[in-house]
Amino acid sequence: MSKLSVKTNDNVTLCVLVSDENPELKFILLDNEPLTLGRTQQTGIVDQRMSKNQMKFVADYSTARVLVEQLGSNRSAVNNESMIKGEKRLLNHGDKVSLLFNSNFTYHLDFVTPPTYGVDSNKRTTNCLDKEISPKKPRSDSTSKWETRDGTLLVYNSSNIVHKEKIAAFDMDGTLIVTQSGKVFPVDENDWQIYSPEVTTSIKKLSDDGYKIVIFTNQGGIGVNKVNEKTFKKKIENILKVIKIPVQVFIATRKDIYRKPAPGMWNILVSDYNGGLSVDMDKSLFCGDAAGRPTRSSADGKPIKKDHSCCDRLFAMNIGLKFYTPEEYFLKESTEELYALPVFNPNDVMSNILYTDLTSKALFSPNKEMIIMVGCPGSGKSYFASNKLFCHDRMKIINRDTLGSWQKCVSEAKKYLSGVSWSVVIDNTNPDIESRKRFIDIAKSLKIPCRVFLMNVSKDHAKHNNKFRELTDRKHQKVSDAVIHSYFSKFQEPSKNEGIDEIVKINFVPHFKDPEHEKLYKMFLL
């Protein structure tokens, strides 16, 4: 039995939230009239984790979408992706909402064609809440096809997009379009032309052959307000008018997991934007111009600048997709396979090495001592120092990021080492003699042994770790590449002459929180 009833006109597409646990339980969402669900008699939910007003829904019949906002404190979810208080999402027909994350309080959204109540007996006679699904109303304006995910990813769906197992994906700038002006960056939103006539014919053929056409584009300019988002969306719509085939577009506007070569745009396509169809990786492909090719000549001998980056090729490699350059795919030019990958390949990290060549001694001594870490940002000092496998309970990790200044680190180190049995680890970069001396002096004055643990990690490896940290730990303050370069320019190799008892080189031994982290770590990240 439905908890609500409503009289409707024949031409109205009714919108209903249907409980997955009890399909009899349905809530009608009237056009533009908010409905709040939570721990109430209406829903029959008594779980105390649920707020009385947990989620607010507002249907927009003109666009066949529903805006949902989480009001309660505990997490809810849309299509199994968790939401927090204050977060809003747009729902489409068929989307699943969990009033509480990981619970059975789930509903799905149906747009239902209402009955005619005997006005014309040839017309439908089903109850308005029976699951007779009307085709979605055509969206009234182009903006209704746009969505924003996680505040940074823009997604566009052509209204007649059909999901497929075969995906033909393309980069946009330099691949599907080039500037008319001949400049690297467009001078305005109209400064574009289709890369070559083969683009439209190839895409039509792919579509006829059962491929869904997708565009993945990095547009960091939007994130830093250099490019106007509204104007850019219009530009996409104009390009798609020329392509004339239904297309899905993903636009990464920030330096986050969605920015190529990180895999976020692909992952969200597979999880949320392919109608639940799995992707045939063997038949799918990605084509882009950022392929890491050096300066070269065209067939008629004209010089061609080197590629501005390798991010398209790396994106395809990270995902495991077949990769083509626009020249290969559209112009059928033969492949030269001349390209450069980043110096550091995360797949090369060795898991079968020891942390240190020191096999005779315990890495961390049970006796009181001072350990000075030396290593650039991202070299893994904190990860190593805080790894409980190697530390003992009476070991204080002292860190400038937490305390605020080296002076505070010095006094904290003195305090602990003056105590009965505490050892300390100075978890700062300590690149030069001057920065190490502050701590060596304390050890000397207290007659405590002092060792240096020197991180055996290259600059490119540290940059990779740093990027990985950015993508996996949003709370950690971002470290620019300039800070890493500055460490290396200041670096003075530690020497026993500084008053250090022992210098131990610490190798990078990979160890991951979970398989997802390992998978991401082993991808190329720029």
Ligand SMILES: Nc1ncnc2c1ncn2[C@@H]1O[C@H](COP(=O)(O)OP(=O)(O)OP(=O)(O)O)[C@@H](O)[C@H]1O
């Ligand atoms: N052995 C390891 N295996 C897997 N990941 C690691 C390892 N060591 C470090 N990482 C990852 O590399 C990133 C950087 O490590 P960490 O924060 O320890 O560096 P750091 O040298 O302390 O940097 P900073 O000086 O900026 O604090 C982190 O995301 C960490 O999870």
